[in-house]
Amino acid sequence: MIKFFEYNWKVRDEWFEWCKQFDTEELLKERKGGVGSILYTLFHITDVEYSWIRGIQGKEDVVFQFKDYNSVGKVKFLSDKLRNEIAEFLKTNFGILKEKVISVSWDEEKYTTDEILHHIIAHEIHHIGQLSVWSRELDLPPISANFIGRKLKSVHSYRSTRSSWEHLF
Amino acid sequence: MIKFFEYNWKVRDEWFEWCKQFDTEELLKERKGGVGSILYTLFHITDVEYSWIRGIQGKEDVVFQFKDYNSVGKVKFLSDKLRNEIAEFLKTNFGILKEKVISVSWDEEKYTTDEILHHIIAHEIHHIGQLSVWSRELDLPPISANFIGRKLKSVHSYRSTRSSWEHLF
Numbered sequence: 479m480i481k482f483f484e485y486n487w488k489v490r491d492e493w494f495e496w497c498k499q500f501d502t503e504e505l506l507k508e509r510k511g512g513v514g515s516i517l518y519t520l521f522h523i524t525d526v527e528y529s530w531i532r533g534i535q536g537k538e539d540v541v542f543q544f545k546d547y548n549s550v551g552k553v554k555f556l557s558d559k560l561r562n563e564i565a566e567f568l569k570t571n572f573g574i575l576k577e578k579v580i581s582v583s584w585d586e587e588k589y590t591t592d593e594i595l596h597h598i599i600a601h602e603i604h605h606i607g608q609l610s611v612w613s614r615e616l617d618l619p620p621i622s623a624n625f626i627g628r629k630l631k632s633v634h635s636y637r638s639t640r641s642s643w644e645h646l647f
Numbered sequence: 648m649i650k651f652f653e654y655n656w657k658v659r660d661e662w663f664e665w666c667k668q669f670d671t672e673e674l675l676k677e678r679k680g681g682v683g684s685i686l687y688t689l690f691h692i693t694d695v696e697y698s699w700i701r702g703i704q705g706k707e708d709v710v711f712q713f714k715d716y717n718s719v720g721k722v723k724f725l726s727d728k729l730r731n732e733i734a735e736f737l738k739t740n741f742g743i744l745k746e747k748v749i750s751v752s753w754d755e756e757k758y759t760t761d762e763i764l765h766h767i768i769a770h771e772i773h774h775i776g777q778l779s780v781w782s783r784e785l786d787l788p789p790i791s792a793n794f795i796g797r798k799l800k801s802v803h804s805y806r807s808t809r810s811s812w813e814h815l816f
Contacts, residue, residue: 611780620680625768
């Protein structure tokens, strides 16, 4: 399961790099499908992943406003920061939580930790598929979605960030 | 890992249903991104999944020609048939193969079974994300990509098909 997180993070970072060739206007342009724009997609997958991980941890949701993260640099910074926290969690022996039933504030249903982890993973891969179509519409090759042949960075190599960082925005 | 296969198969079947509202011409229409058309996407994910599973099993690849499967009914039939074989394999204790190194005819690199299973799963979810954009371009809501809230059909409920069926085409 963790390998899928490592895969998603690697692919997400490559899309951040890909974004740098465009100005913010192009990245914010309304497009057909998905959540509507390239940058909002990257913000959305970052935000959704973090919300569900906090849900699993029994922590209150932190709501991020997209207007506060309206550039590639800001979304990338948010993604990096939240990822460090998530990696810390994934390093723990969370396998014992697998069947634990979770309630979150934004959904009336209850799900197991295992279901939620599957959901987070599929959610990001699905949205990245949408970016790949928009990339072709811009006449550019998309980032490869191949799982094989990638050098994945282990969750164990992400550094811990225990201090508060939200004041940075 | 198996739950992702069950998820992909459920979502794929819902896309087959979704396809029924269109004639074949619309489904074969060349579109921007991905592998180029809605029907070819569904054929491609079916074909790729089967090829890699056979690779894991040390079996020779079976090459399917898209021209032989140029309708929703035919691709769905192929998908169902191959899935029954794949489900049989997934029911076995293939976990012991996890670190086994695999060579396949279409790739010079070698991968572990575990990497290949991750690859198959991500490959399908990615392509389904592309279908969702094309669906919006057709002014139709896409099939939900949610993992949570789905009633997944267990691999154990797929029936065995040990007889040859390829003569049907």
